[in-house]
Amino acid sequence: MRKRGxxxxxxxxxxxxxxxxxxxxLFAAAYSDIRSRKVPDRFWTLLVLSAAPLLVLEMIHRGAxxxxxxxxxxxxxxxxxxxxxxxxxxxxxxxxxxxVDITFTVIYLLLMAGAAVGLFNGEPGMTSRIVFSxxxxxxxxxxxxxxxxxxxxxxxxxxxxxxxxxAAIFPWYGEILxxxxxxxxxxxxxxxxxxxxxxxxxxxxxxGALVTVLFLVIFLPLVNISKKHYNPLRxxxxxxxxxxxxxxxxxxxxxxxDGKTAKKDPTxxxxxxxxxxxxxxxxxTPKIPFILSLALGFVIQVVIGNLALILVLLLM
Numbered sequence: 053m054r055k056r057g058x059x060x061x062x063x064x065x066x067x068x069x070x071x072x073x074x075x076x077x078l079f080a081a082a083y084s085d086i087r088s089r090k091v092p093d094r095f096w097t098l099l100v101l102s103a104a105p106l107l108v109l110e111m112i113h114r115g116a117x118x119x120x121x122x123x124x125x126x127x128x129x130x131x132x133x134x135x136x137x138x139x140x141x142x143x144x145x146x147x148x149x150x151x152v153d154i155t156f157t158v159i160y161l162l163l164m165a166g167a168a169v170g171l172f173n174g175e176p177g178m179t180s181r182i183v184f185s186x187x188x189x190x191x192x193x194x195x196x197x198x199x200x201x202x203x204x205x206x207x208x209x210x211x212x213x214x215x216x217x218x219a220a221i222f223p224w225y226g227e228i229l230x231x232x233x234x235x236x237x238x239x240x241x242x243x244x245x246x247x248x249x250x251x252x253x254x255x256x257x258x259x260g261a262l263v264t265v266l267f268l269v270i271f272l273p274l275v276n277i278s279k280k281h282y283n284p285l286r287x288x289x290x291x292x293x294x295x296x297x298x299x300x301x302x303x304x305x306x307x308x309x310d311g312k313t314a315k316k317d318p319t320x321x322x323x324x325x326x327x328x329x330x331x332x333x334x335x336x337t338p339k340i341p342f343i344l345s346l347a348l349g350f351v352i353q354v355v356i357g358n359l360a361l362i363l364v365l366l367l368m
Contacts, residue, residue, distance in 0.1 A: 066110045070221060071354055073102050078347040081214070085341035089302050091210035096217050103221040123166070128186045131163040185223035188254060189216045211342050218253035218350075255358035259349030262360040264340055272338075290337040295323055303336040 081095040117123060141153035141160075167183050195205040196212035206212045250258070268288050275291045276282065290306065298305070304315040305322065315337065316322055326334065352359050 062113055063110055066106050066113075070103055070106050073106070074099065074218070074221060075347070075350060075354075077102065078214070078343070078350055081210070082341060082344035082347040085210070085343040089339050089341060091208075091214075091343055093213070096210075096213045099217050100220065107221060128163045128167045128182055131160060182223050185219050185251065185253075188251060189219045192216050192219065208342060211346070214343060214346055215253060215257055218256055219251075222252045250358050250361055252353065255361070256346060256349045256353045258358060258360040259352040260342065260345035261349075262363075263345040263348045263352075264342065267340065267345075286335070290335050292333050293336050294333050295327055295331065298323060298334075298336070301336075302339040302341075304339065306335040306337070 077095060077099045081091045081099075084095070085091050111123075141157045145153040146157050167186065192206060192212050192215040196207075196209065198204070206215065272289065272291055273287050276287045279292055281287070281292055293301075293303070298318045301318075303318060305318050305326075306313050307316050307322070307326070308314075318336075356362075
């Protein structure tokens with residue numbers, strides 16, 4: 053029987069507090085995304101600064117101070133947060149001897165070296181999960197930075213920073229906790245590999261993607277049907293709207309350019325040009341506030357678990 057005040061009980065308490073703090077800041081960021089489709093970096097700075105003391109406390113009670121290499125490995129996610137929020141050192145500037153770029157290069161190299169040493173010589177049970185979380189952070193950064201087929205999987209910078217923040221704050225998964233972050237881990241308790249392939253932060257993103265898909269599948273067809281547009285190839289992706297209705301709406305306009313269709317921001321000049329061409333109605337697609345989807349995905353993950361994966365497994 054667990055005794056009051058033992059390390060695991062404290063870790064549980066810290067986890068509860070982290071979830072509340074993260075949820076509050078995520079929904080505040082989502083509100084900004086809904087209002088302006090912009091999420092300032094101050095939300096992610098606040099998120100990290102608020103959760104960092106809790107994460108440090110959790111690290112200490114997990115034995116982070118047992119070895120210096122383990123401590124360096126545990127600092128890796130925080131280091132990458134600096135990378136994501138404030139940029140990364142440029143090789144050319146390092147070669148020129150620019151102090152800031154050299155300093156950050158040294159910091160990142162030390163953190164990665166500490167992670168490598170910690171993984172093989174420290175406390176593998178802890179550091180392996182930290183390193184794996186760091187790998188996911190790099191994946192999120194790449195999915196935002198590198199277009200695949202002309203489209204970035206993670207479209208907005210705020211979305212990428214949100215995912216990197218969640219990976220930094222929740223490097224451990226739910227299998228050792230009573231709450232288990234929803235029944236997802238309970239259902240897959242005998243498949244430990246699932247916990248590595250679908251860590252908490254990645255599951256949040258999948259839940260957010262599912263929320264977005266449900267919106268597109270339900271909302272857009274209803275709009276199209278109300279406007280008596282039944283094109284099966286477009287009913288789930290776009291709808292038609294009058295030019296006079298566009299100001300104040302967060303949408304992209306589909307326009308023809310050199311025989312090809314392209315998405316454009318509805319700038320005043322573009323709207324004026326379309327009106328001069330005698331166009332009164334255009335096809336648009338909504339700018340979805342994905343931070344709201346991620347905030348809802350976070351709540352789903354805490355309460356239910358990885359709903360997207362559960363639905364896939366039930367259908368198999």
